[in-house]
Amino acid sequence: MSEKGISTLGREGLILRLKEAQSKFGYVPQEVMAELAQSLEIPINEVYGVASFYSFLSTRPLGRNVIRICRSLPCYLKGAQTVIEAVEKELGIKPGETTPDGRFSFQLANCIGLCDQAPAMLINQDAHVELTPEKITQILRMYK
Amino acid sequence: MENKVNLTLNGRAVSARQGMTILEVARENGIDIPTLCYLEDFSPMGACRLCVVEVEGSRTLVGSCHTPVTEGMVVHTHSPKVLAARKILVELLLASHPDSCLVCDKANICELRRIAADLEVGLPRFHARKHYYPVEDENPHIIRDMSKCILCRRCVIACKSAGNGSMFSVAYRGFESKVVFGCDQLVDEAAVCPDFDGCIALCPSGALRKPVKIGEERAEKALIIKG
Amino acid sequence: MPQQRVVLKNCGVIDPRRIETYLERDGFKALAKVRREMTREQVTDEIKASGLRGRGGAGFPTGIKWEGARQAPGEEKYVICNADEGEVGTFKDRYILERDPFTLIEAMAIAGYAIGAKQGYIYLRAEYHHLFDLLQNAINQAKKSGYLDGFRIEIREGAGAYICGEESALMDSIEGKRGESRYRPPFPTTSGLWGKPTIINNVETLMNIPQIILNGAGWFSQMGTERSKGTKVFSISGDVENPGVYELVLGSPLRELVEDLASAKDIKLIQIGGATGRILPYEKIDTPLAFETVLGAGAVTVYNRSRDVIDIVYRTMEFLAEESCGKCTPCRQGTEVMVEILEKFHRGEGREQDIRNLEALSQVMMLTSLCGLGQAAPNAVMDTLQYFKDAYKKRVVV
Incomplete structure (x- = not known):
């Protein structure tokens, strides 16, 4: 504004x-x-x-950090599923859930416009691109 | 002086007043186009799409409730293409509708059912998830069963009981859309409205109904389904 | 046909944070020219003569849109830049905004002059929040340098809804409402934002404007085909070696983009225009990219031979069902029914009857939906039923 x-x-x-x-x-x-x-x-x-119409608004409490992994086709083709599984493993939660300590909410997003650097995700407003399961641990560590 | 518009309606030359919609002209000429979201005294929503008609030269079918007539327009309200489309639209609404007509309080006055019968919708071709919402029967004046709601929004636009707007709004989106009260709360005992009967009468399905006491005479006229 | 940099002329050349670097490249000269030498009518005539058509997917002639809004009665009018590209596989507008926000601002000011609007909005998708500061900085610099006198540009951010890229839903969202499609007529040029005459143009469409003004409609209309003038910026991704943004003269063959530039190999099919786009088998790779054939917003997703057609269509439909606004019956109910049918094929449990149902349903969604989303939602189904029917047949239970 x-x-x-x-x-x-x-x-x-x-x-x-x-x-x-x-x-x-x-x-x-x-x-x-x-x-x-x-x-x-x-x-x-x-x-x-x-x-309740917009996906970036939530009427229920979310974690301090919101992970949105893109699950649309360009990211899917580049292995988004393995990244999703890495987050699930790392945090012990499934998409749609929040960690018990309130640190992370985990969501799947529709195309976020980073298809040239797939697979990609947003954490809060930050874009993270060319993800691999290995990168996930490091990236998540940056968010408290 | 009013401007006249000349058009062809189902092969017949008719004239209409400028600004009238195709639906208004059709009804004035005794042609019945089915509608589910349209309400005469409110601006059209164009949501249910049941009133679609064929206008020559148009790529798609057009919603007759919101499309104004224009000079030289050639309209077909009941062509095979239109009837086939309407039939599928009703089938789509029924795809996620509970199969409870047999025990539905509104069964004999249900507009959806009447239109389905008129269009000779047979056994369901399409299937979609059903919405399971609890029946809201705490209020003495209204019962809401949103699993039967077809999202026509008549109750939303017709209700003015909340002072600055409607008691009901559409929430969520897509297939998850739902007409909600408050922040998606049940219409409880405390909810008051001087005219719940108004929206109940407008509801074309069994989603809104009046609590009926045993032995009480029903006011509504029963539906006669042909065939 | 070579790549041609019209829209991307300044991308990677100027510093998007410093207006001086834009001024060195003829920045704001077109705006000065229209204000000094051209009447409003001359501006809209020039755009009309250029043959420029909307780059957001619908391809409506820009000059006719502008003329409509210019002629519409009313003091209050609006210019909206649609920066809500949400089509699956689209990222060209992000690429442009990151590198050259100034051309867009100049174009919006020209549009404001042409139709007589004092207010402009950039509707930026929520996913692109990281571009907000860059854009605001560019607006501030343009304003400080005196280029925006009498014209005000504000950024409005979305909140996560693909449908808000559809112009009528976009306006509802700016008005603070649910982003639901409106029926037309009335069209935005006469009754748009808050019921006032409004033009809504895609980022890329606007990027063409300053050069059309400076070089003339004739220069622009030399490029392209009969009904597709100028260039198009494509976003290409999927099974390609070089994903990214490429600008080609309209009418260039799909092969040039997919094989020569993006270096795709072993292609099975190509989806052009994202989730609501068309699907072409590899055999159609020489199809020219133009409004006459296939184009959309220029999202090109390539799939190699290891990919499963049903999987692609199923995921496409899942996206559309989630992003349908839910207002009209065919889109809300139809996309969900399709998802459930395609899911059966995905599991290998389809039926012959389901194929016929998909065909009938596709027709009705296309014919009766309220807006472009619902009308184009069955495209992937219809195209794969045409080109890859065997993929369905193989998943039918006998």
Whole structure:
């Protein structure tokens, strides 16, 4: 956002404010949705409808770091499955789950636009490319 | 003075007022096009696609509820191509619909079932996962069974009971889409609305219904299915 | 036909963080020219004459779009740059934005002048958040240098939804809503963002604009085929030795891209245009890449002979089912039904009847879906049923 700041935006700021909550709390808590509904004068179900539509927003708590491994065809062809298995082994969780210590949530993503450097993943906002099972251990160590 | 638009509807020359949709013109001329999401007093959604018609020169079929008529338009509302498409659309809705018509409270007034019968939909050709949602029967005025919902959104757009908008919204996306109350909560005892009967009457399937007390007379007219 | 750098002219040449390096390469001269010498009508006429068509996949003539918005009544109008490329295998716009954000900004300002808009938005996909600062920096520098007087550009980030690359869903998302497709008409040129006249152009489409203005429509329309003028930027990946971004004159044969440039070997099939794109068998490798034949947004995914056709189609459909907005029946229900049928073939448990059902369903999804996603969702199924029917037949239970 540039000059205005997102709090001055009306309805058009809803997604930005949901994203703000997402990065602050790691998810969009119900209290935040209730506040947004009140300040925008829309019913909470409408806020929920928006929040639940987008895959980078979560209405349930996620771990401190969110791993999104691309599972679309270009990454799949380059062995994304072995990378997925390496993460599963390293963290002891399956896609869709969060580690008990809350350090990582693990998700599979649709094409993230890094197909020339496949297989690829995002951890939070960082792109990691040309992944191999061996690289996974090192990369995950960077996130506390 | 109003501008007139001349078009050909099922081989017949008709004239319409500028700004009318194909559906409005068809209905004015006594042609019945089935609809599931359309509501007369609201802006069209174009979601169910059941009202599609063939317009000569168009690459695809067009939704008649939202497409305005234009001068010289040639429309076929019941061509074999249209009927085949409508039939598959209904089959797609039924693909994930519970097979519980026999015991469904709305069975005899169900619009989906009537349209399916009109289009001579037989045994299901397509299958999709069923949605298993709990029946929401805590509220004395409304029962929701979202496993029967066909996502027509009539209840969403027609409801104005939440002050600044509807009590219901569509949440999630794709096949997981669901009409939710609050943050996907059950419609509980506490939910109040001056006009639950309004949305119940609009629901074309068994998703919304009125709790019926034993022995009470039913107000709705029963459905007569041909064949 | 050689590679031709029009869109990628500055990529790898300028410093995307420093406007001076862009100015040295004729930067903002086209904007100065339109403001000084051309009427709005002359600008839209020039773009129309160039034959430029949208590079995001639909191929709509850009000049006609601009003209529509210019002529639409209303004080408030908008220019939107669609930087939400989400088609499987597409990364060309990321490549462009990383290397040359300035040309895009100049083009948006030209578009603003042409249609009479004071506000522009860049809708950036959430997955490209790492480009936000670079883009904002470029906007700030252009503004500071006085090139954006009377025109304001803001970046709006998506939140993870492929469908928001579809123009009507994109506008809903900017408005803070679920990204659902709208029916048309009305078209965005008359009723777009907040109901105001709006043009939505793909990143690559806009990248062509400054050079068309400076070199003239005639220069541009010399390149390409009858109905596909200029160049196209392709993203190629999959079973190739040199994945990456290549710019070719439109009409170049697929073989040149896939075999000569990306060095693919032992090819079985090629998917052009991502999940909603077309699938061609190797035998069709001499097909020219153009709007008349196959193009899409220029995503090219190559599969070698070790790959399984059913696996490819199944994964393609799974993607589309997940990314369908869910508003209209054929797309929401149809993609799910298709996933479940293809899953049966994947397990080797298909039936003859399923093949007929896939064919009938493909037709109806194509004919009745509300937007391009649903209409193009069955492409992979239809093409493989045409070229690789045996792959299905082999998985039928007898």
